[in-house]
Amino acid sequence: MKKFAVLLIAALVAVGSVSAASNPDLVVNATVSPVLYVNVTNTPISITFPDNFNNASTNPSADKNGTLTVISNKKAYKLSFTSTNLGTLKDPAISGVAIPYTLAVSTAAGTTPTGTVLTAVQLTAAKDVTITDGGRTTKTGVDYVLTVAASNQDDSALLYQASTAYTDTITITITATT
Numbered sequence: 001m002k003k004f005a006v007l008l009i010a011a012l013v014a015v016g017s018v019s020a021a022s023n024p025d026l027v028v029n030a031t032v033s034p035v036l037y038v039n040v041t042n043t044p045i046s047i048t049f050p051d052n053f054n055n056a057s058t059n060p061s062a063d064k065n066g067t068l069t070v071i072s073n074k075k076a077y078k079l080s081f082t083s084t085n086l087g088t089l090k091d092p093a094i095s096g097v098a099i100p101y102t103l104a105v106s107t108a109a110g111t112t113p114t115g116t117v118l119t120a121v122q123l124t125a126a127k128d129v130t131i132t133d134g135g136r137t138t139k140t141g142v143d144y145v146l147t148v149a150a151s152n153q154d155d156s157a158l159l160y161q162a163s164t165a166y167t168d169t170i171t172i173t174i175t176a177t178t
Contacts, residue, residue: 036074036174037070045148063149066145066146067145068146069142069144072135072174072176073136075133076177076178077130079131080127081128081171081172083124083168085098085169087103087168088122090168099150100122101148103117103121103123104118104120104147104149105117108143110142115127
């Protein structure tokens with residue numbers, strides 16, 4: 001009888017072990033890769049200095065706008081702006097003439113930007129806008145308005161030399177900050 005009781009207990013323990021092993025958990029993990037994308041439309045931006053000698057100043061055409069679209073799944077990111085010609089328009093064939101201009105970046109709805117490229121600044125060095133909250137966008141992104149304004153010729157002793165090849169390239173990069 002003792003052997004039967006021992007065998008019965010052993011059988012119950014074995015059955016209990018088997019039934020516990022037949023109910024495993026399935027763990028599912030996911031990785032969402034970061035999305036950091038920028039695109040510029042309305043490029044190139046063209047500025048014209050008219051033949052305007054009847055006016056006391058030789059002002060350029062009105063400020064010009066481009067659109068910067070940012071798509072991000074990060075809560076915070078930094079936009080960096082650098083100018084090849086340090087915030088001036090130059091013609092490679094003309095030495096000594098550099099037309100200064102400024103860049104301003106609008107505030108997009110739902111973001112909290114901090115940085116130096118919010119009001120019109122000349123890109124004499126890299127400038128940043130950091131989005132510290134609300135950086136995660138919809139699939140279609142968030143649009144920022146980039147406003148470029150060239151300086152008039154009032155501050156220059158000589159008129160800018162005539163050319164259609166004045167240019168500069170602004171490089172825009174995006175990096176995650178958290």
